Amino acid sequence: xxxxxxxxxxxxxxxxxxxxxxxxxxxxxxxxxxxxxxxxxxxxxxxxxxxxxxxxxxxxxxxxxxxxxxxxxxxxxxxxxxxxxxxxxxxxxxxxxxxxxxxxxxxxxxxxxxxxxxxxxxxxxxxxxxxxxxxxxxxxxxxxxxxxxxxxxxxxxxxxxxxxxxxxxxxxxxxxxxxxxxxxxxxxxxxxxxxxxxxxxxxxxxxxxxxxxxxxxxxxxxxxxxxxxxxxxxxxxxxxxxxxxxxxxxxxxxxxxxxxxx
Amino acid sequence: xxxxxxxxxxxxxxxxxxxxxxxxxxxxxxxxxxxxxxxxxxxxxxxxxxxxxxxxxxxxxxxxxxxxxxxxxxxxxxxxxxxxxxxxxxxxxxxxxxxxxxxxxxxxxxxxxxxxxxxxxxxxxxxxxxxxxxxxxxxxxxxxxxxxxxxxxxxxxxxxxxxxxxxxxxxxxxxxxxxxxxxxxxxxxxxxxxxxxxxxxxxxxxxxxxxxxxxxxxxxxxxxxxxxxxxxxxxxxxxxxxxxxxxxxxxxxxxxxxxxxx
Numbered sequence: 001x002x003x004x005x006x007x008x009x010x011x012x013x014x015x016x017x018x019x020x021x022x023x024x025x026x027x028x029x030x031x032x033x034x035x036x037x038x039x040x041x042x043x044x045x046x047x048x049x050x051x052x053x054x055x056x057x058x059x060x061x062x063x064x065x066x067x068x069x070x071x072x073x074x075x076x077x078x079x080x081x082x083x084x085x086x087x088x089x090x091x092x093x094x095x096x097x098x099x100x101x102x103x104x105x106x107x108x109x110x111x112x113x114x115x116x117x118x119x120x121x122x123x124x125x126x127x128x129x130x131x132x133x134x135x136x137x138x139x140x141x142x143x144x145x146x147x148x149x150x151x152x153x154x155x156x157x158x159x160x161x162x163x164x165x166x167x168x169x170x171x172x173x174x175x176x177x178x179x180x181x182x183x184x185x186x187x188x189x190x191x192x193x194x195x196x197x198x199x200x201x202x203x204x205x206x207x208x209x210x211x212x213x214x215x216x217x218x219x220x221x222x223x224x225x226x227x228x229x230x231x232x233x234x235x236x237x238x239x240x241x242x243x244x245x246x247x248x249x250x251x252x253x254x255x256x257x258x259x260x261x262x
Numbered sequence: 263x264x265x266x267x268x269x270x271x272x273x274x275x276x277x278x279x280x281x282x283x284x285x286x287x288x289x290x291x292x293x294x295x296x297x298x299x300x301x302x303x304x305x306x307x308x309x310x311x312x313x314x315x316x317x318x319x320x321x322x323x324x325x326x327x328x329x330x331x332x333x334x335x336x337x338x339x340x341x342x343x344x345x346x347x348x349x350x351x352x353x354x355x356x357x358x359x360x361x362x363x364x365x366x367x368x369x370x371x372x373x374x375x376x377x378x379x380x381x382x383x384x385x386x387x388x389x390x391x392x393x394x395x396x397x398x399x400x401x402x403x404x405x406x407x408x409x410x411x412x413x414x415x416x417x418x419x420x421x422x423x424x425x426x427x428x429x430x431x432x433x434x435x436x437x438x439x440x441x442x443x444x445x446x447x448x449x450x451x452x453x454x455x456x457x458x459x460x461x462x463x464x465x466x467x468x469x470x471x472x473x474x475x476x477x478x479x480x481x482x483x484x485x486x487x488x489x490x491x492x493x494x495x496x497x498x499x500x501x502x503x504x505x506x507x508x509x510x511x512x513x514x515x516x517x518x519x520x521x522x523x524x
Contacts, residue, residue, distance in 0.1 A: 125389045130423045138421065150434045159400065161392045161435040169431035172412045173423040
């Protein structure tokens, strides 16, 4: 039996709306003692905050079950330069994860130099932040992106601009190629597995995006399912070359349960 | 004798600072009766406002001498759909040019549909504007960019994020390819020449960017000079294939004057 690794946005919820069958499926897995983990490119909240969010939905969860692109970025930065001074374009959750890992911040790279510009989803993104990020990059800072998702799914079937849109603006302004920590980089999966004490052969990944979740699983040789409750569609999946297609395509997470009896 | 067509940012001024020798050279040209025009990708001001700006620097100028990406975008949109409803990401000058050409605007594409999203430099750019532009594009609006300059030159040797950074964010969010009206699109040069009653063979172009000014001149078969007072450097110019190199590279606009005697 595998451990199941779930994406969050578009798999368990869309904004404030739980996705039908998600809570029931998670509870059924936990009742049968199946290990569950959560792997999100969203850097908006800390692992503690995501655990609380699932608890409020009725899913027992602890921070150790979560791998976020914010936490993975902190790990990556520690291995690169543990005393780095960072200019952060992102939400408070990203700052909190980086702060908890001991990093210093500069609010103005013009007066205090940044070693890296770290970019995640930022609903307070502005021209001024873009300008300061550009200044840092043109002064030699490295560009690190938590993820490059162009969109993410929200309530009522809507989609919203993802971190990839901020990354596109900033890399254009600074003429710098980003290092992307999140999915589809296998780094973030391997960090999760390392924390959980598992190998790739024990994992099964469930996500809603072909270009991140499924691309990562295929690259890592991990079996995977595309949940049709978020961004990617069945037609998009079926248009891919066979070696890039998900092993399963599910309208509902409940489709997972029969796999447990195999 | 040719008519001289000057770029503005990085050729005549950087932000609030006039570039040395620029005023003197323009006055010398006008004293000798040489026709002068101005061609800018900057959509921040109207043609009237740019004429006033040069007048304040001491250069006699009238709006008819100017071709801006905002004015060219209005002409392009009239030829495409003269009753289009537009969602504009840009400065007041862009809105004014579009309004003067009879276009309607929507402030919220969620409640009033946009036929096109028009993007120029926008120092009030924000996540909310990005979100609304994305909504319009995903609903079928066309993406029109005044220009795609990644940067533009400002005071004190600084550079600032250009319209191309907003275009990058919005095209990523909406999954749409932009139609770029400004340089290096020859469309904007031909509009200028048409307004001035000239042909390409009568023009000489002076600019500071290889990827817009010089690329356009080379494509149009117009002789050109790179002014080293803005973005591009001599080393960057000399690294290009011969057919893309500017005909002249000038440290100062004064280098233009000996050409008049040829």
